[in-house]
Amino acid sequence: MKYNHQKIEKKWQKIWQKQGYKDFRAVDFSKKKKIYLLSMFPYPSGEGLHVGHVEMYTGPDIVSRYLRHQNYNVLQPIGYDAFGLPAEQYAIKNNISPKEAVDQNIKNFERQFKMMGFSYDWERVIKTTDPNYYKWTQWIFLKLYEKGLAYEAEAPVNYCPQCKVVLADEEVEDGKCFRCNTEVERRYIKQWMLKITAYAERLLKDLDLLDWPENIKVMQKNWIGKSEGYEAPFRVLDHSLEIKVFTTRVDTIFGATYLVLAPENPLISEITTFDQKDVVKEYIANALRKSEFERQAINKEKTGVFTGAYAINPATHNKIPIWISDYVLSNYGTGAIMAVPAHDERDFEFAQKFHLPKIVVIKPEYSGDNNSKIYTGEGILENSGPFDGRKSREVKDKIALYVGARKKINYKLRDWVFSRQRFWGEPIPVIKCSQCGIVPLKEKDLPLRLPEIKKYKVAGEAESPLAQIPSWVNVRCPKCHNEAKRETNTMPQWAGSSWYYLRYLDPKNKKQLVGSKKEKYWMPVDIYVGGVEHAVLHLLYARFWHKFLYDLGYVSTPEPFIKLVNQGLILGEDNEKMSKSRGNVISPDKIVSEYSADVLRMYTMFMGAFGDIKPWHSKNLIGIKRFLQRVWDFYDRKYSEKKQKNVKKIKVEKMKKVDLKELESLRHQTIKKVSEEIESFKFNTAISHLMEYLNALCKNEKAIQELPKDHFETLVILLHPFAPFMTSEIWSTYLKHKSSLELAKWPKYDAKLIIKNQVAIIVQINGKVRADLEMPLNSSKEEVEKAALKIDKVKNYLGEKSIRKVIFVPNRLINFVI
Numbered sequence: 123m124k125y126n127h128q129k130i131e132k133k134w135q136k137i138w139q140k141q142g143y144k145d146f147r148a149v150d151f152s153k154k155k156k157i158y159l160l161s162m163f164p165y166p167s168g169e170g171l172h173v174g175h176v177e178m179y180t181g182p183d184i185v186s187r188y189l190r191h192q193n194y195n196v197l198q199p200i201g202y203d204a205f206g207l208p209a210e211q212y213a214i215k216n217n218i219s220p221k222e223a224v225d226q227n228i229k230n231f232e233r234q235f236k237m238m239g240f241s242y243d244w245e246r247v248i249k250t251t252d253p254n255y256y257k258w259t260q261w262i263f264l265k266l267y268e269k270g271l272a273y274e275a276e277a278p279v280n281y282c283p284q285c286k287v288v289l290a291d292e293e294v295e296d297g298k299c300f301r302c303n304t305e306v307e308r309r310y311i312k313q314w315m316l317k318i319t320a321y322a323e324r325l326l327k328d329l330d331l332l333d334w335p336e337n338i339k340v341m342q343k344n345w346i347g348k349s350e351g352y353e354a355p356f357r358v359l360d361h362s363l364e365i366k367v368f369t370t371r372v373d374t375i376f377g378a379t380y381l382v383l384a385p386e387n388p389l390i391s392e393i394t395t396f397d398q399k400d401v402v403k404e405y406i407a408n409a410l411r412k413s414e415f416e417r418q419a420i421n422k423e424k425t426g427v428f429t430g431a432y433a434i435n436p437a438t439h440n441k442i443p444i445w446i447s448d449y450v451l452s453n454y455g456t457g458a459i460m461a462v463p464a465h466d467e468r469d470f471e472f473a474q475k476f477h478l479p480k481i482v483v484i485k486p487e488y489s490g491d492n493n494s495k496i497y498t499g500e501g502i503l504e505n506s507g508p509f510d511g512r513k514s515r516e517v518k519d520k521i522a523l524y525v526g527a528r529k530k531i532n533y534k535l536r537d538w539v540f541s542r543q544r545f546w547g548e549p550i551p552v553i554k555c556s557q558c559g560i561v562p563l564k565e566k567d568l569p570l571r572l573p574e575i576k577k578y579k580v581a582g583e584a585e586s587p588l589a590q591i592p593s594w595v596n597v598r599c600p601k602c603h604n605e606a607k608r609e610t611n612t613m614p615q616w617a618g619s620s621w622y623y624l625r626y627l628d629p630k631n632k633k634q635l636v637g638s639k640k641e642k643y644w645m646p647v648d649i650y651v652g653g654v655e656h657a658v659l660h661l662l663y664a665r666f667w668h669k670f671l672y673d674l675g676y677v678s679t680p681e682p683f684i685k686l687v688n689q690g691l692i693l694g695e696d697n698e699k700m701s702k703s704r705g706n707v708i709s710p711d712k713i714v715s716e717y718s719a720d721v722l723r724m725y726t727m728f729m730g731a732f733g734d735i736k737p738w739h740s741k742n743l744i745g746i747k748r749f750l751q752r753v754w755d756f757y758d759r760k761y762s763e764k765k766q767k768n769v770k771k772i773k774v775e776k777m778k779k780v781d782l783k784e785l786e787s788l789r790h791q792t793i794k795k796v797s798e799e800i801e802s803f804k805f806n807t808a809i810s811h812l813m814e815y816l817n818a819l820c821k822n823e824k825a826i827q828e829l830p831k832d833h834f835e836t837l838v839i840l841l842h843p844f845a846p847f848m849t850s851e852i853w854s855t856y857l858k859h860k861s862s863l864e865l866a867k868w869p870k871y872d873a874k875l876i877i878k879n880q881v882a883i884i885v886q887i888n889g890k891v892r893a894d895l896e897m898p899l900n901s902s903k904e905e906v907e908k909a910a911l912k913i914d915k916v917k918n919y920l921g922e923k924s925i926r927k928v929i930f931v932p933n934r935l936i937n938f939v940i
């Protein structure tokens with residue numbers, strides 16, 4: 123009988139809905155062992171789910187269903203990360219309010235999640251755009267402000283002229299906007315900043331506590347960019363000024379032949395000589411327009427200008443010129459460097475171009491090490507006064523002492539630019555008063571809601587659309603009651619996702635962000651599943667907020683996510699990234715209606731390893747479909763044979779016993795393997811083992827009619843996490859269970875019953891047993907023959923005689939006829 127997936131999947135969707143999805147619910151404070159299994163929540167786009175989502179959410183759903191069978195109290199929640207620019211742009215395009223757009227899209231996502239059979243706890247759904255949710259996002263902001271970790275500063279920021287919005291460093295890729303790929307500009311705008319740098323060291327160190335993929339840890343480490351060096355003072359000639367430079371190579375200081383200041387360095391105006399003023403001014407004006415990416419590009423031609431001033435090298439006491447160049451960044455170290463053209467690549471290029479002197483102070487310990495134009499490694503000092511002949515690595519501290527430099531640690535990490543000139547974000551809950559300055563709202567005044575708007579207006583340059591809604595913007599100052607204005611910038615999309623995993627634990631709490639008992643019961647997140655693209659941004663921000671809440675005592679663990687699992691990208695049939703413009707996007711709705719949700723779930727898991735990048739192949743869906751149809755047929759046949767009971771007793775009584783033993787062994791082996799593979803996210807091999815097991819069952823179908831019922835149920839339970847619809851139907855219709863399959867116990871395996879992979883093979887000569895042989899199960903005739911002929915005893919018996927015939931019984935015997 124053909125399996126009618128459309129009818130049966132609808133039927134089970136209805137049943138689960140009628141039951142209020144109770145079997146999927148997590149139970150607060152249950153005595154069972156808890157597992158918090160979290161998938162990164164989606165941004166609810168207008169396009170709905172794509173197959174990448176299906177892959178990402180199917181994996182954890184399999185694990186959740188498996189763990190429930192294993193009697194765990196599983197929390198698998200879902201929600202929506204619904205603020206952000208795309209919703210705003212979608213709203214503009216479709217001429218609706220962003221709220222309407224988001225509600226529409228969420229409805230569609232929810233339909234699709236249910237269509238896929240994802241077993242979420244539907245009582246705990248959250249969306250970041252719900253005022254009852256963003257109340258707490260605003261509350262965290264107020265706490266940060268209270269602790270001095272949120273501040274306003276006029277800083278150079280990345281500005282996208284296309285999106286008309288400020289971008290965080292993390293949102294700029296290769297100097298371009300991560301959203302629209304427009305070249306980013308540098309602007310000076312007053313912004314809210316969060317002091318993530320205060321947590322740099324802990325964000326780095328605590329990576330050691332985490333069971334995360336190594337590459338993600340490395341990306342976080344590089345982003346934090348800890349650098350240990352020294353700050354060395356250079357006195358400016360004819361001034362009472364000192365220029366401090368940050369260097370990781372204080373050992374090269376005898377070779378520092380000039381200094382370079384960043385164009386933003388405030389000392390420039392003080393030291394520049396009268397005759398250099400004009401050229402310096404022009405150079406700075408040019409440099410400030412360039413983006414950081416442009417300035418740091420390695421192979422770009424160096425530019426610079428001389429200030430006319432000189433400094434004294436504290437090691438050599440030589441007079442060295444002070445230059446300005448845009449390759450020195452203002453917001454790293456001290457915004458000034460000592461240049462060592464003999465040992466630093468960029469300094470070398472700069473010195474070449476401007477004919478500045480170069481003094482070699484380090485030679486390689488082994489001459490073979492120096493094969494480029496300059497030597498940048500450690501080595502033996504020369505031209506370094508009292509340090510000549512010493513190893514550079516060993517005398518850093520001594521040289522530092524000699525020149526009066528202090529140890530200094532720097533981080534590449536910068537503070538997080540936290541305001542956006544956007545409507546569709548959490549309003550920043552402060553009021554600006556000309557008398558009182560920044561006045562934060564009181565907790566009781568939260569949430570500060572966004573105004574309801576009918577039609578959407580595009581904002582002006584670098585200004586939030588909120589600024590154009592006077593009824594919202596103009597308020598009385600809570601302190602002095604004079605006219606004041608609300609902050610019109612909103613928070614970036616990353617805000618809501620930096621703490622959402624806490625809200626699932628207590629989504630309806632009106633008094634607290636999360637109740638502390640619930641927090642203690644459920645945290646930390648045991649397994650977090652999501653895309654590699656969040657390696658830096660989201661994961662770093664969430665860890666930062668979590669540590670902040672930890673310091674205030676609102677959460678009990680120093681880290682939020684213990685284990686991290688990345689799923690791999692699914693490419694289109696053409697091996698390219700799926701995108702509308704390429705026309706290679708696969709629609710889950712279509713696949714489900716043609717093949718079933720079970721097939722789509724299993725296919726995305728069977729395509730390759732969960733973490734791999736892999737192309738979609740529609741033609742391979744049929745393989746999974748056939749497998750499931752065979753499962754269905756197998757139970758269908760058993761069911762119909764039961765009906766015509768006692769029709770035929772199986773004849774091959776003796777063979778049957780043996781088959782059953784092997785089959786039983788395979789059953790235990792399959793339970794073991796599938797369990798282990800689900801636990802380690804190896805879904806593709808788990809499916810292969812289920813396929814092998816089904817093959818064996820079908821081959822021995824007659825024999826197994828005699829097996830007790832629970833043996834017969836193993837396949838259904840093992841397959842359930844992968845294909846919940848079909849297995850639920852088999853469970854209730856064919857296996858006649860009243861209780862839900864969700865509640866069935868995962869079968870246990872008995873290690874003793876798992877046949878070794880080796881078998882003993884009897885070696886006969888002319889029918890007489892002469893030796894035996896251990897071989898891997900299912901070795902071929904050729905393999906066994908070759909091994910047998912190597913046995914000394916066999917060689918002796920055979921002597922020079924020629925073999926006339928070889929009789930072979932797989933896994934049992936080989937007989938040489940001579």
Ligand code: ANZ
Pocket residue numbers: 349350368369370371374384449450451452453454455456457458459460461462465466498532
């Ligand atoms: C002298 C020197 C000699 C350096 C040498 C390197 C090699 P990391 O590891 O990234 O921290 N530097 C310091 N501040 C800078 C700034 N604001 N903009 C651009 N470059 C800056 O690199 C530290 C090195 O980068 C420092 O050590 C400094 O150059 C440069 F053979 O000082 B070094």
Ligand code: ZN
Pocket residue numbers: 555556557558559599600601602603604606
């Ligand atoms: Zn005031």
